[in-house]
Amino acid sequence: MEGKPQQGGLVLTPQGADFAVWSRNAARIELCLFDAGGGKETARLAMERDGDVHRVSVDGVGPGTRYGYRAHGTYDPDQGLWFDPSKLLADPYAKQFDRPFHHDPRLGIVGEETQDLMPKAIIVRDIEAQRRKPLFKAGGLIYEIAVKPFTILHPDVPEGQRGTVAALAHPAVIAHLKRIGVDAVELMPITAWIDERHLPPLGLANGWGYNPVTFMALDPRIVPGGMAELRETVAALHAEGIAVILDLVFNHTGESDRFGTTLSLRGLDNLSFYRHLPDRPGELVNDTGTGNTVACDHPYVRRLILDSLRYFVLNAAVDGFRFDLAPVLGRTASGFDANSLTLREMLTDDVLADRIMIAEPWDIGPGGYQLGNFPAPFLEWNDRARDDLRRYWRGDDNMTGDLATALAGSSPVFGRDGRTQTRSVNFLAAHDGFTLMDLVSNVAKHNDANGEHNRDGHNENLSWNNGVEGATDDAAIRKRRQDDIMALLSTLFAARGTIMISAGDEGGRSQQGNNNAYCQDNEITWLDWAKLDDTLVSHTAFVSALRKRFAVFSEMTFLTDDDVEWLSPDGTPMTVGQWQTPNFSALVMVLKTLDNSNGKNSRIAILINRAQAEQTFALPYAGAIRWQLMAPEKTADAGDKLVVPARSVRVVLAS
Known part of the structure; x- marks a missing residue:
């Protein structure tokens, strides 16, 4: 960055660095500098107020310098004010810390010095990456x-x-x-x-x-x-x-609720940075x-x-x-x-x-x-x-x-x-x-390891277990779960x-x-x-x-009648009665599509069978179109009818 930081962060200068931090309600803010190990405070510098931005220029600092802030002002949590200069505060614009954050109750106790508990921000020099348009396009995986x-x-x-x-x-x-x-x-x-x-x-x-x-x-x-x-x-x-x-x-x-910790935004200006009830x-x-x-x-x-x-x-x-x-x-x-x-x-x-x-x-x-x-x-x-x-x-x-x-x-x-x-x-x-595996292996959640007596997490997961709750050595159940995952995917x-x-x-x-x-x-x-x-x-x-x-x-327009046909297993268009049948267990989606492998237009059909037994599907346009069954190993002639196993999906392509 060039010039002085507008509202927060720092800018490196030929002499050192210009620091800035925003706070409307703090009476004053100090910049704290630390030695190379981050353990000893080497300087505490008063920042000059410029409207709601507090600034200070420091010579002799640069990449690798460790720092933090202290904010002075009224401590009155009932009024949303949490100023406590015993709390070392992380710069909201920090680019790097010298160590991870670890919870300690002292981080939330008023008057308790936290210098030794807090990671220190480290000054780093920005290095811009080579810009390019995003690789990802909507419709991808x-x-x-x-x-x-x-x-x-x-x-x-x-x-x-x-x-x-x-x-x-x-x-x-x-x-x-x-x-x-x-x-x-x-x-x-x-x-x-x-x-x-x-x-x-x-x-x-x-x-x-x-x-x-x-x-x-x-x-x-x-x-x-x-x-x-x-x-x-x-x-x-x-x-x-x-x-x-x-x-x-x-x-x-x-920083959590009022019983939480004072780490950064709360100590700098809690009333401004978080939402509070109006009254x-x-x-x-x-x-x-x-x-x-x-x-x-x-x-x-x-x-x-x-x-x-x-x-x-x-x-x-x-x-x-x-x-x-x-x-x-x-x-x-x-x-x-x-x-x-x-x-x-x-x-x-x-x-x-x-x-x-x-x-x-x-x-x-x-x-x-x-x-x-x-x-x-x-x-x-x-x-x-x-x-x-x-x-x-x-x-x-x-x-x-x-x-x-x-x-x-x-x-x-x-x-x-x-x-x-x-x-x-x-x-x-x-x-x-x-x-996905747990979705087809459990009716209920099992969160006891979280230490909250299984009270945490959603209770309704729209899941099923295929006959046994949780892990099992039963080969038949394991196969049913594997089939369900493949059908879902x-x-x-x-x-x-x-x-x-x-x-x-x-x-x-x-x-x-x-x-x-x-x-x-x-x-x-x-x-x-x-x-x-x-x-x-x-x-x-x-x-x-x-x-x-x-x-x-992967196209992003909605499918319309020009793109898709919805058929029943007998190869005829779905009727209103079939759409409304509560336990109707099969559906065919026939799509017009461009085949990217050869640049030709084609049709592809998705055959869905959620029943507990195999079903025979009459493939659409019998006699007019030759269908191939798409499979991981190789394609095969699907004929005019295809048996779709229980709880599975099959894909056929017009050849």
Whole structure:
């Protein structure tokens, strides 16, 4: 950056650095400098007030210098004021910390010195990455990754790299991603986070990162090489045609409720940076379920969010972002506003305008469920399609129409006001909830290891167990579960819109029935590569290759009568009575499509049988079209009729 920092952060100068931090309500702020080890404070410098920005220029400092802030003012939590100069505070614009954050009760006790407990920010020099247009296009396959659990047990990754972002660039990891046709990896939070306060006494740790302290600095536990490591990993993935999407958390911070810690924003200006009840300034709004809600419409916070996004694009060339509990980004004093200034500026910023933006379109605040309401071109996680696909394969009644709606792009959700394109991110399972294997292996959650007596996590998962709860050695049940996963994946990959799978689901990963495993930084969440089911991996690769070969699947317009025919197993168009039959167990989707392998137009048919017994399907246009059965091994002549096994999906192509 050139010139003085406008509202926060620092700018390197020929003499040293100019520091700035924003606070309206602090009486004064001090910059604290530390020795090379971060243990000894070497200087405490008063900052000069410039409106609501506090500034100081320091000679003789540069890359490698460690620093933090102290804020003076009124301490009156009932009025939303938490100024306590005994608390060393992290710079909201920090780019790197010298160590991870660890919870300690003293971080929340007034008057308790925290210098020895707090990581120190480190001055770093920005190095811009080579800019390029995003590799990922809507309609592709996103692969959601928790970095440490995904790589910590990989046998081919060098031990020193396991569990880190650098491991994602290893040829063996990239080979797996390419085998299953991944278009983009979506990295669960990699910015600096802190454990929730109830976890250390239980001997547990947050392994997913959805509890940030600041928004730019990378967590040293999984990105020990800082921005250089991220930049090099992104470049390696880009070289293989794989995009990188960062999952970011701007809706809350790890400072939590009033019984939490004072780490950064709370100590600098709690009243400005978080939402409070209008008539009770001491009571934090909790639209996130985590104790606090960031005021994303505040001008300072808006600028901090935009600067953070720009930082990752300019310095690592990431392709886009997924936003946790995204309605908070559009919240104002009167509720969610799809046209909020924060959302508009994210979409129009000169650095960000071409990036992929993905919303998790719900939070627990008033009016918090906003599926379909984010401004285009935001893509949105579609939990309605997720639930409908689960219900269909569980065997719920009256689901045939809902299945077809999801396969066609969810137009009732995304087609409002005459819009013709879907923005759906279709998925079956994500980090929250059951893995795909656990979905077909458990009726109930099993979260006892989390230390909350199985009270945490969702109670209804629209799941089934195939006859036995949890793990089993029964070969027949294991085969039924394998078949169900293949049927679910086949259906997902046939859906119009963007699709997402969670890392390891393509190989039958289990979390032992735990549907809230954020605090299990251990074998419960760590992917055991040796135990991946190669039959499932091969099936995922097969349906992924079909999706890439036939253009109809990844196009973003809704399917219309010009694109699709819905047929019954006898090869005739579905009747109203069949659509409305509660337990109707089969459906054929016939699609017109371009075959990307030869550039010719063709037809492809998806034959779906959710019944517990095989069914015979009469293939459409018998005699006029010759159908080939598509399979992982080879194609085969399908004839005029095809027996589709129980609980399965088959694909036939007009030859």
